[in-house]
Amino acid sequence: MQLAGNILISLPETCLLTTSTVLKSYMGEYIKRWKPPVSPLQALCSFLIAERHHAAASAWSPYIKVLPTSYTCPVYFSDDILDLLPWGVRKKASGQKERVRELYLYSRPFFSSLQPLFSLPVEDLFTYDAFRWAWCSVNTRTVYMEHAQSDCLSREGNDYALAPYLDLLNHSPNVQVEAGFNKVSRCYEIRSIQGCRRFQQAFICYGPHDNQRLLLEYGFVAPGNLHRVVYVDVGALMLCLHKGDKQLQQKLLFLEENGFLSDLTFGADGPSWRLMTALRLLSLRPEQHASWKSVLLGAAVSQDREEWCVHKAQTLWQRLSDDATDALKKLAELTDSADQARMEQLVVVESLRREEQEILERARDVLRNLLPQPPPWQQDGVQNTGR
Ligand SMILES: C[S@@+](CC[C@H](N)C(=O)[O-])C[C@H]1O[C@@H](n2cnc3c(N)ncnc32)[C@H](O)[C@@H]1O
Structure with missing residues (x-):
């Protein structure tokens, strides 16, 4: 039912645990005094770290006790595990890791100002490990809730609620x-x-x-996700293009200006419309310059250019498929010597790569059907009787 x-x-x-909770707490005065103001995210992370340290003495202890002690989000991944991710999400994950570390380093002077609240040295309490845990707790578990801007906090988004x-x-x-x-x-x-x-x-x-976003923000992958796709990055696209095309740079610029160099994907239903449109534009001969705009609106130009696009899509498909197979092989090697924390991270990456393989399997069948079929007597296993 x-x-x-x-x-x-x-x-x-x-x-609800929000920045208002933090500002009303023992930490509030310290936040109000600190200049330049800390961000809502820094305030929440600092409070979570402090409350975890206070353990049973904290009113939030029943909650903190049930929070995961570590996460399978990419900020926890070492470089060898990051390397197993598809290119685009690997780049985003590395950037995210860097930003979390920078935020931690930037927050250290503020953490030092909290020393009067603790008997332990703050450096032993507000470690990078503790900050990463708090950051992931906020990133994976908060719900969206708008708050009025506070003069004591920076102007960055204040819409978190645990x-x-x-x-x-x-x-x-x-x-x-x-x-x-x-x-x-x-x-x-x-x-x-x-x-x-x-x-x-x-x-x-x-x-x-899609699954890449779920992995990046929440540390898991949803099997059979109806939003699942495999991304084609510009690097892979470039590798399958004809370097002798004198209009290549101009075409790439035109695609970029019109927002057609990102979100190029394969889904279970084959190459996306955006991918085929970008390929169609790249397929054009110099004398077809007048068709550039109409191609972006969905026009097909000629049968031979359509076939060119499908062949290029097949080349891209092969690259992505080889990349996923390669990553799964390397992943199996790392699994042999992994401790439990690494094992959990590898399981998530494996799940992403297996989902990719499944999408690509389905996309392959669609791609085959996009090419004109040979007559029945030229198909495998059918004898031409000559009649
Ligand atoms: C808001 S919490 C949900 C509760 C969480 N499962 C727990 O036990 O505390 C979000 C986290 O739950 C996990 N999660 C949520 N949905 C999931 C799913 N469909 N499959 C696997 N893990 C999931 C992920 O680790 C994610 O970061």
């Missing part, structure tokens, strides 16, 4: 919910719209995310 329209969970405002108990809900791409703070009941409410069934595990949807 569907639970459409029913409230799945309603959490009173007093149970919501104990409510944050136990896992993600499913197949459900629809409505979530938000109800100003009348003063509760954070999640209402089921579609996909939740009585007596079954309740899921919520974190957003229409």
Whole structure:
């Protein structure tokens, strides 16, 4: 039985951990005094680290105790595991790791100012490891809740709320919910719209995310995700292009200016429209310059250019497929000597790569059908009788 329209969970405002909680706490005065103001994210991370240290003495202890002690998000990955990711998400993950470390280094003077609150040296408490844990706790578990800007905090987004108990809900791409703070009941409410069934595990949807985004932000992959795709990066695209094309740079610039050099993908239903459109533009001969604009609007130019595009898509497909197979081989080698934490990270990466392989398998069949089929007597296993 569907639970459409029913409230799945309603959490009173007093149970939410937000920047208001932090500003009203023992840490509030320190934050208010600090210049330039710390960001809402820094404030929440600092508070989580301090509360974890206070253990049973903290009012938030029942919550902190059930938080994961470590995460399978890429900020925890060592370089050899990052190297197993597809190019685009690897680049984003490395950037994210760098930003978290920079934020930690930037926050250290503020952490030092908190020394009067602790008997232990703050350097032993506010370590990079603790900061990374707090950052992942905020990044993977907060719900969106707008707050009024506070003069004591920097102007960066102040829309985080840690919501104990409510944050136990896992993600499913197949459900629809409505979530938000109800100003009348003063509760954070999640209402089921579609996909939740009585007596079954309740899921919520974190957003229409593909698997790379889920891995990057939440440290997991959803098998069979209806938003799953395999990305084609510009580097791979360049490798399969004809270097003798004198208009190549001009074409690439034109594609970039029109937003056609990103989000080029293969899905289970084959190469995306954007990928085929970019290839179509790249396929044009010098004398077809007049067709550039119409191609971006979806026009096909000629049968031989269409075939060129499908062949290039097949070359790209092969590269992506080889890359996934290669990564899975290397992954198997690392698994042999992995401890539990690394093993959990490898399982997530393996799951991403296997999903990729499955998408590509399906895309291959679609690609085959895009080429004109040879007459029956030229197909494998069919004898031409000469009649
Ligand atoms: C808001 S928490 C959900 C509760 C979490 N499962 C727990 O036990 O604390 C988000 C985290 O749960 C995990 N998660 C959520 N949905 C998942 C899913 N469909 N499959 C695997 N892990 C999932 C991921 O580790 C993610 O970062």
